Amino acid sequence: MHTVRFNSAPEAAHVPTGTLLVEAAGQVGIDIQQPCGGQGRCGRCAVIVDSGAVRRRSTLRLSSADIEAGYALACQTVIEGDAAITVPPQEQIERRLTTDLTAREVPIPAGYNPFEAQPIRRLSLTLSPPTMDDQTDDWSRLQTAARQQTGVENLRVSLLLLQKLGHVLREGGWQVEVLLDTDEARLIDVKAGYPADDAPLWGIAIDIGTTTVTVWLVNLLTGEVKAQVAEYNGQIARGEDVISRIIYSGKNNGGAELRRLILNTINTLIETACQRTTISADDILKATIAGNSTMMHLLLGIPAQTIRLTPFVTAVNTVPCLTAQEVGLAIHPEATVDCLPGVASYVGADISAGVLASGLDDTEAITLFIDIGTNGEIVMGNKEWLVTCACSAGPAFEGSGVLHGMRATKGAIEEVWIHTTTHEPTFRVIGNVRPRGICGSGLISLLAEMFLTGVVDKGGNINLSLQNPRVRMGEHGAEYVIAYAKETGHNQDIVITRVDIDNLLRAKAAIYAGFTVLADRVGVPLAAVEQVLVGGAFGKYINVEKAVEIGLLPDMSWDQFHFLGNTSIKGAYLALLDRRARTRIQHIAGRMTYIELSADNSFYEAFTSALFLPHTDLARFPSVKVN
Amino acid sequence: MPLSGIEIYKLLPQTNCKDCGFPTCLAFSMKLAAKQVELSTCPHVSDESKAKLASAAEPPIRLVTLKSNGYEVKAGNETVLFRHEKTFYHKPGLFIRVRDNEPLEDIKSRVRAIDVYSVDYVGMTLTLEGIAVESATGDPAAFSAAVRAVREATRRPLILISFDPAVMAAGLQAIDGETALVHGATTANWEAMAGLAKQHQAVLSVQADSLDGLAELTAKLKEAGVQDLVLSPVTGSLSTSLNLSTQIRRLALKKNFRPLGYPIMTFPGDLKDPDQEMIMAAQSIAKYAGFVVLDHFLPETAYPLLVLRENVFTDPQKPIQVQPGLYEINNPTPASPVLVTTNFSITYFSVANEVESSGLPAWLVVTDAEGMSVLTAWAAGKFDAERIAKAVKEFGVADKVSQKRVVIPGHVATLSGELEEELPNWEVRVGPREAVDLPAFMKQAL
């Protein structure tokens, strides 16, 4: 056993040879973030080995100077003797999330009529009390009364409710408020006495994104969204992308931990929304959830490993209705939890919901719908047919996998302009502070500018023959300096390297190749696409012109692009409100034809073709002109 | 004309009932368009649609099969002009010609050598398909005797060559019950040859010196009830052969021209120059022949032709793989580092090329990841600690090196712990993620 001391813990850890530093830290209660899920890819778990015997399996992401200074990746370094470790302060995520303050008002669907559309009902029932002539049991009495008002046959009830039923009926003098889910034919609650006439009926729509979780609190009687809250997914520290999370979930208790983390995030959001609107979480009677298949599995505690492994299947695409109690949501324990249906391992309920929200399934026009994130999901089709695929773009657009990449938070460069002749950059930073890094939209903008001004050639090679000190050889090869240390918030140069550019090229090529392969497979030319709908939170920040210039989006005129924001939460909201919308989502998921790109030979071809600025087939991008 | 997935979809019920075993009608349509499933798999397709789909699905080049006791050679059913468009399906049968004016014992010994010839190529055993027996004497008895002699020496399928129906009848009599290829029918003898072909269930080769002549004959023969035909345009040069074969294939595929929708047979020996014969055989293999009749058999030329045929008929849709194994780069010594990668050819080549051009010696362990790249294979569970360890052991890496240290790709850094367990006494190091960074890594870190 070796003794490992950490600067930030009073106790020392005692571990055998071969123990990972993260594990040793965990033993004494230090939580080291592992955004890549412990794969040694992100470098954010770096700690300083002050003294002692450790072995670094991987030093990727560390410079030789870092190693000299004692840095080691906690997820890739094993203890071989006593050691003393300093854990740097963990990165705090600064927010730029959509909340009521920043959100647009959500339009209520035209003609919304809760009595037709809404399966959650509140009834005021007056039951005839039992007599010696009418010895009907309490439950049947309630069932019958409910049926007479709603037409719902065979209403079901939980044991907990049965246990209190008799008391409630008698307490209210046979006048009761009954809450039920008419589609599920299930009693949610029964309360003594009548409710106030204007009592609202609450539901929540939830979108579980890999990065961000969004909750909308909705008055089911009016359709009004009373609160919009969002928060980073608490699982991020255990992996930034779905693959990392799946891997983490397969480790010891990893699945349980991830489930706890996501429930924690959701429940905190619910609490915030309730506080803001001064309602009780117990009054929320339904939750409709959208999210990618991995998030859904992790939320429900269903093993997710098969999603990652060939032949890439989920445990379940269409989850039956559950109750809040089973799932672990801190709302009314008997509330209905409706997890929306997904299509495949990498096309989940978020996309089914997104298609609904975008109206793609109801248009004549051949439409492309994309949701750009770590995984770019693409849907193509119209009211007649729908095909979909997922492209593994990698985390570059999330600011990860890029040397100075960061999330779109305060201090991130989000847009860049480069002077045509001097090659000097100017940029805009989120929060108007000194920059600390560059986020996804900033990277797209930067790459487009570098390309158009000749800082890189069409292959993404940095042009070292430019007479400009910003173009130089760095530790990671050729690089371009966006901001010198004296201008930045952390006193380090912010650069983009050849390796970063390769990662960006791959990310954009994966997505564009997805378009071409989908189009090929159904035999419809990409040029026949009449409109492009861009969903996903990230979509809001993309400058379409720049995205076309680097060949991420097809070269079409501006008015053919529509940015829809978070279509997943919108779809969940619509499904929460209206049973017809809910049926439509089921129908969408059922008829969406999934194409597995990893099994498609033409994908590789399309991918290499797209690994160029803007594309090897220049004729596809007639509007893109290099200065 | 083949229909696209969407065109087929419009002819299907569009109920997404899943009875065909596919999740949606569109998924089924795309499989149908790719000819990976039969239409009959859908129990609900209407008769009207069935008729439309069937005519689109009819092969533009008829499939013919030669059969002898225990052997079959197929030709036809090709769907593309260029292998990259899909794949070529039926490897052309290579036949060696013997003539009935040779002594029977000579024929037998030659045929035996051809019969038993086999050569290994990347784990496959390659052989020639059969023998072509030609009547040089014009004597039915001599031909019959030669055919019998050949039949004694091999059980492989035969091509019989004579334009005299009486001679051909004698030859066919000698191998009754087989499906031989009869060469052939001409404007002069086609009626008699048609009768023989029908009588003996033979495949009939049609010879003419123009496409017009070929088309005219096949139309007549089809009318006479002979369906299984082969086209043998008369050519005396590489140039004519290439042009005629290309025209026939184009007419069949692009114009759906039925009279020329049959496999092609070529006779490279007609060039009368053994060197050029091999070149023409190679040309025939790549450019559209179904049967190739050679006059010369030598292992040193048969082997390259057989290999060419394997290469050209490799399915280009399958991922390009390299043979798993331990590869030596720049003459490594026991002190050289051990690098690990997958057997996807592009992955292998990018790693090998980077190291090779750096001039640094290394051992490269190419693991069997079923032809996938590092990340894909890892995601698919085909490149894990177990497989890497297995490769390291199987290829005897430990015996070649003095330092038991293995470098894995940076993309699978996560495997390092497990790999250390799988390979006790080995040090596992995580290399860079991209091949381009390997030389720098090797110089600095190893």
Next chain:
Amino acid sequence: MPVEIPKDTWAGQVRTITLGATAAEGGTRSHTVTIGGQKSLPFMHFEHEAPYPPLVALEIKDRRPDDWSALLLERWGDVVNAPGDWAKAAEAAGAELIVLALSLTDANGEPTRPEAAVAATKAVLASTGLPLIVWGPGQAEADNELLVPVAEATKGERIAIGLCEDKNYRTLVATAMANNHLVIARSPMDVNLAKQLNILISDMGLPLDRILMDPTTGALGYGIEYGYSVMERLRLAALQGDGMTQLPMIVTPGYEAWKTKESKVGAGMPDAWGSWEERAITWETITAMTLIESGADIVVLRHPESVRRVQTAIKDLNSVREMA
């Protein structure tokens, strides 16, 4: 039954490229050679007569290549010790072009010096009137170090220098531009990569009629099918009108075939492989012919007998006959 022969009509045409320069053109070659110009797939004379047939080049080295097959060293004899003599022998063997491949190191194992590379090139130019191609040793730094002085010392000869690759093309393209030479753009058996490199090079300002593309091939049995299909696809793209693929193609069946076990090694091989020399020559010939039929404009060979056979076949294929 009259059959209407379908003729493909293509929008595009392969560029015509001339190598070498005579005295009148600023060089010293006795004649120039021209390739390209096709308006149809290889040898489809019934559609369009191809103006220039494929050419056969012989590869020689600046010093005795000890790693070459013994069959080749034996066949060439003493000339391998002097590039000028070797070039003359190659011309006598029928070569229409000479490829001078520079070695990474000299006979003493020292890196080849630029002066030596220039001297070897000049010796070849002096001993033959054929146009010339010069390859560097294949490592970026060495290529640049040797080929720039060679290009400068032979200014105006319209030599094709190579190999330009996607990570190392700027220096070679710049020197070719400055000294009136051509470049060879080599990409690793991929249609897109080939096209991308052509675009990058032409973006530097080198006219497209001074770029040859080498899409790389494998030998028979060692991946020829990939090279074959890539070349077919490049040629189809060119004919379909894609300007960035309309460059003549040069490939190296000699180099590829002679590094295979089948060609390199004589003893201890299976009986089914037959005689060594005939097998090796057939290997090179079939590799070359298969690539010619998929669109190669220049094949670089190593054995004189292969040259003879391939030239005989090209002559046949190029003969225009009245088609049916």
